Amino acid sequence: xxxxxxxxxxxxxxxxxxxTTYCNSSTTLSNIQWYKQRPGGHPVFLIQLxxxxxVKKQKRLTFQFGEAKKNSSLHITATQTTDxxxxxxxxxNEKLTFGTGTRLTIIP
Amino acid sequence: GAVVSQHPSRVICKSGTSVKIxxxxxxxxxxxxxxxxxxxxxxxxxMATSNEGSKATYEQGVEKDKFLINHASLTLSTLTVTSAHPxxxxxxxxxxxxxxxxxxxxPGTRLTVL
Numbered sequence: 001x002x003x004x005x006x007x008x009x010x011x012x013x014x015x016x017x018x019x020t021t022y023c024n025s026s027t028t029l030s031n032i033q034w035y036k037q038r039p040g041g042h043p044v045f046l047i048q049l050x051x052x053x054x055v056k057k058q059k060r061l062t063f064q065f066g067e068a069k070k071n072s073s074l075h076i077t078a079t080q081t082t083d084x085x086x087x088x089x090x091x092x093n094e095k096l097t098f099g100t101g102t103r104l105t106i107i108p
Numbered sequence: 109g110a111v112v113s114q115h116p117s118r119v120i121c122k123s124g125t126s127v128k129i130x131x132x133x134x135x136x137x138x139x140x141x142x143x144x145x146x147x148x149x150x151x152x153x154x155m156a157t158s159n160e161g162s163k164a165t166y167e168q169g170v171e172k173d174k175f176l177i178n179h180a181s182l183t184l185s186t187l188t189v190t191s192a193h194p195x196x197x198x199x200x201x202x203x204x205x206x207x208x209x210x211x212x213x214x215p216g217t218r219l220t221v222l
Contacts, residue, residue, distance in 0.1 A: 043152065044213070094157075096152075096154065100151050103149075
């Protein structure tokens with residue numbers, strides 16, 4: 001079946017630095033969703049992108065969906081300690097297939 | 109937003125016993141719920157789709173006789189891990205989609221089989 005790879009697997013950044021995670025698929029996706037999972041917690045829905053080339057912003061977070069709808073990125077500007085967690089991309093309408101995730105740790 | 113609850117949050121059991129996990133939608137009705145499993149430091153893997161009033165649909169490689177799913181009402185789905193073994197130790201999470209574009213996850217159940 002379809003698989004979605006995320007890079008990097010881990011990212012350690014100094015507080016205040018920017019962070020980006022990339023999600024890549026070998027096939028065209030109908031949509032892409034992003035979730036955040038805090039350590040010990042459950043995934044929390046952040047956003048869904050549907051259109052080719054779509055860009056959405058949520059405060060310090062910027063989400064992009066590639067023109068070919070095969071890749072997506074999540075960029076966090078000026079990270080804060082509250083951004084710690086694992087960020088997953090996922091696709092599907094009801095049944096979700098999750099990416100491999102990027103674990104973000106912040107150095108205060 | 110919509111709320112999905114799970115019970116218990118943690119369970120420790122002996123090998124060979126069965127464990128039941130409940131997933132409830134608290135403020136909406138869910139004809140469909142989903143069960144995922146997450147091993148430490150790994151991604152979430154869909155196990156099955158729970159359908160109210162009918163049989164669950166299992167993903168490839170998931171044993172339906174081992175992971176029994178019952179969706180008897182529009183607000184409750186249960187997952188029973190039968191004859192649990194240490195390799196079944198994992199984080200089990202349910203989810204439901206009360207409306208389009210947004211899926212809500214329960215807080216998860218951490219199962220440890222000794």
